[in-house]
Amino acid sequence: MFLSYLLGWLPRIGKPIAAFLSNPPEWVLVALAIAIPIGFVMAVFPGIFAYTTLVERKALGRIQNRIGPNRVGRWGILQPIADGVKLLTKEDIVPRRADKFVHFLAPVIAVIPSVLLFSVVPVGMGLVPVDLNIGILFAFAVSTASVLALFMGGWASRNKFSLLGAMRAVAQVVSYEVPMVLAAVAVVMVVGSLSTVRIAQAQSGGILNITNWFVFRPWGLVGFVLFTIGAMAESARTPFDIPEAESEIIAGYHTEYSGFKFALFQLGEYLASIAMAGITVTMFLGGYNGPGSGPGFLGGLISMFWFFAKLAFMIVITIWIRGTWPRVRVDQLMGFAWKVLLPMSIVNIVAVGFWHYLTIRPIAWLLTTSWLVAWFIVLSKLAATEKFAPRTYRYAS
Amino acid sequence: MDHADYLQHLTRQQWLIPLFPLVAAAIQSLLKRPARKLSAALTIIAMGLSCIFAVRAFLATIGGGEHHEVVRTVFNFTWFKFSDTASLDLGFILDPLTAGMAAMVTFVGFWIFVNATGYMHDDENFTRFFCFLSLFAASMLGLVISNNLLMLFMCWELVGLCSYLLIGFWYFKPSAAAAMKKAFIATRIGDVGFFLGILMLYWKSGTLNLYTHDPIHPGALEQAGALAQLTGWWGLSAASTIAFLLFIGAMGKSAQFPLHVWLPDAMEGPTPVSALIHAATMVAAGVFMIGRMYPLFTAEPGAWVMDFVMWIGCITAVFSATIAVAQFDIKRVLAYSTCSQLGFMVMGLGAHSLVAGQFHLLTHAFFKALLFLGAGCVIVGTHHEQDMRKMGGLRKYMPITFLCYVIGTLALSGFPLTAGFFSKDEILLATYHHSKLAWILGTFAAFLTAFYMTRQIFMVFFGRWRGGDEDRGHGQEHKSHDERGHEHHEPHEVPWNMWLPFAMLSVFALLMGWLGTPWFHDNLFHHYIAPEEVASESSNLVMGLSIAVALFGILLGWLIYGRKTMEHATDPDPLAPTLGGLFVFLNHKWYIDELYEATVYRFTATCGMFFRLFDKLVVDGILHAIAWVVWAISQVFRWVGDEFFINGGFDSGCESVRLGGKVLAKLQSGRMQNYFRVLSLGAAILLLMYFFT
Amino acid sequence: MDTIFWILSIITIIGAVMAITLRNLIHCVLSLILFFLGIAGHYFLLRADFLGAVQVLIYIGAVAVLMLFAIMLTRHVTGDEGPREVLGGKWWAGMGTAVIIAGLLWAIIRKDQIAQALPAGVAKTSVAEIGKALVGDWVVPFEAMAVLLTAALIGAVVIALEEVIRKR
């Protein structure tokens, strides 16, 4: 009965809906235009996040010769959901003398920039949430905001360890941001525009839509390496996970967080690393370009497939590196950033300059590669001497 | 090159003549170590060279101009330009008078220098002596060749300076020092007149150049006629006044009557100096200057200037001759004889006879230089003995000196056919035509000249060598043994470089005379110097009387001194008893020095003292008074003005500023925000203004 | 469109006011960040999106972080704000002048007729254009800016660093 009432009632409201749908008022369109991309991003990427955690724990397990979580679901597939539930239901402890407002605000600010990053990542041909003509710049502007989250988290929890963690994190992120941006500048110089879509388009063409990827250019490869190192440092992944180095300072800036806030922090972190991977894919691995990708519905679908494949590839790499690389000491970390990455990125920009002006391809290739290799040797020689300096101990006076 | 160009060429090279001795003097003065040989050689070679040039110029002028008028080429150049009109210029002239004088000076100088090397042989300041000598020669030659009164005056002063330096060569002797000062001051007095003359000449004629051969700008002498028309001072025409003033200068320099006192004392210098300066050249400079400016003297016929000149000359001649008779120092006798001979020359010039004066000048230069050199040899020979009473009998010891000395004496005393006779005769002839009294006095002077020269000959060369008498008399006991043994060397003959010069000079002393005589080219000298001058007809009376007088002088000299020569140095002069008081009077030079001492010296001393007092009392007094007044005023200002107004006012002013400062300081509170507030307040006010404008 | 302007303005002003009134320094900085975001929003509203991005990148990314560091370094680590009173010496003079200036400006703008103007056309810039301009006719200020920033960098390091050297 209820259904019939419903169905009877439906045509009555159907007409206005149909009218509504046929020529909806202007604000509706605007609302929809905004709603769809947000909906897509919020749906897809948290899902990816969830399963990244699972893959990560499984992969780490494999690397450490153990089986990852497989209790929940067939191969531990439901493990992320279990984690999610666990975190949501956990009691949310707030330190007594913590700065309540800042303590609450920190995780929120941690998530916002990561999500905003996704707005400029072109998932497929023509499928980009927002096509800003200052795409990359917007991405970097937003990513700097994540620094604030780290700091507020560390500061608000009134805990020496968290504060130390926050300070280290901020220092690390700030110092790695510069080489990352400069690496991106190299790509922007070649493409001539900041918008991610233009960058992705610039990498189409060539045999099977692959050879034009920037990673196959000498400066592209160097840029790719620099950018990924920067991205990992940015999101405090393994080789650079000083901030929440379990062995030293418990969980770094989010020690005092538990329950949902902790989940948000994790969400923010992982989303940031996935977004950065997305941007890396867009800039260096040809974004959505792959054999078969092209305009039109089917081409679009294939391009989406390619994008997510590369994204997965990048995520696996980061997990793999997390599993195999030792943690880097703080001063080496900073030294490496300022003394090797930064000069290399500048050198890379110069190499792009050569590339741009030397029209004859073979000469361009020869010159840029030799230039980059030479500088790499010089910088590593300089950096090397420092690394093996004898370790000096300074006891507290 | 025709004759005129050659003459012009020669005039252009005239300045070379003084240049050589000047360069020699310069080099010697710059020598670090006095090199005796070098300086002697330098001086003698320099003099030789200038002598060659002078003779060359002289020979060129002998021929006379194209049509036998006097050769006179001039070369003028501006030395100093005040403005486009007024300028000081110098110039050289080549005419008979200059050429003759230059030749004589260089020739006589050359031989005197040769003698000087011998005379000064053992003197330690040898180089300094020769340096002064060549400097003197240079300035004398400069004087002679100058065609401009300014240049002439400059060289005139240089000559005076050199004579000052040379007279006082042995400055460590007080008498020499006094003598050099006396000589310099006496000539300076004359120079004042000279300088006034120059100024007046410049004032009247507008130029100091004597001859310019330029009708637009005629030389001073070429304007002589015009100057004669202008009125001068003391009732004379301008030309005569200038002439008179110039003559005063000549009197100073040529030791005429009032200003002659310095010449005898000048004998303090070494004998070659006396020979060169006080016989041949410097003293002749005055006479030469008169000769040079002769057109001025004769411009106004009736003027009393010429008579004045003549009488001065005559008085000097007689006066100094009388003194010469009573002198015992060999050089003083010659000095006074020079005085009298100069008097003769001036008398000759005064008697309108340029030729006579100049001729006597030249001849006198030769034999007087000869006599002085002879005296020099005698002094060297007798080991620096100058007193005639201690000499005697040198005939045996110094035959050559004796021979030449006798020749010189004969020439000087006017023995017939000698140079002196002819030239003196000319003068006496000219004076005879002019004024009988002057002629008589002149003849008497000539007689005296002959007398004192023969006196000198017999005292010095005849009789017994009285060198050692006096010592044997009373100086015996304190002599050490060895010295007594040969207390006095016998006089000895002088080496060749001393007697050769006056041998040469004696030749000229004899022959020069003939140049002026009528028999030789009808008085060649006359035509040479001043052909336009009317030759006064020779009267036998004058010539005969002068010969008689000369012979009588010599005879009388022989009678008194020759027959019975003095036995002992201490014996009185044979003439003394006959003349008695007059002899003593003459010996003391007519007490002229004492007269000057009493009058001029005392007068200046008192004036000096008076002025010193005046200066001390009046001038200093006034100054001190003014100083005191100013000091008083300043005191007043200090008390009233400074203390009260300035300090007071100033301090209070400072105080107020300081207070203000403290207030303002408060504004700088150091609080940053205060500054910021003030800043924004200013901005607010600015905005406010926006409303009202 | 106008509503967005009002919203952003309110956010900016609230941010600014809170930035200078709050007692706790960290909160001040956070409100300052809010203020910067408001300003960035205005830039995007005025279609100067490159400026918006730059504003976010520089101010929020760098200056805010710097402020936080400064606060960290200049207070006891615990960072409690303590009972000390907030306002400085003659605060009333400062407030007074600020209010006067605000009033005057308000009066001027209200009266002034330029202020009534509406946008004449649609302003649109592209980053390429700005890039070309920066390197084109604005190259001298651009290079000068580079020098200035380096100097500021070195200066800041030198001033802040001195202590470390002395200690060792």
Add this chain to the structure above:
Amino acid sequence: MSIPLGYYLMLSAFLFAIGLCGALSRKNAIIVLIGIEIMFNAGILNFVVFWHYKYFAVLTAQMFAIFAISIAAAESAVGLALVIAVYRYYRSVDVDQMTSLKG
């Protein structure tokens, strides 16, 4: 955009005034710096506003804004360094205490 220019000018004026208040009255040096930053942004906002309303054809306004922002950043960096140095000397950032440059 129907918002008249005046509204924006008033907005930046108020922001400027607020910044001035902060700079003038607060004791803490850092808050003073914050106040100055606010005043800076108010100024730059005006640039962009005038660019948008009248001079949008030419890029000069934007250029000025960019340079102003970077200068502001440099200024705040040096300012904060100074504050740190002063803190080390005074052991406090209270502006009223820093009066050693008294006149």
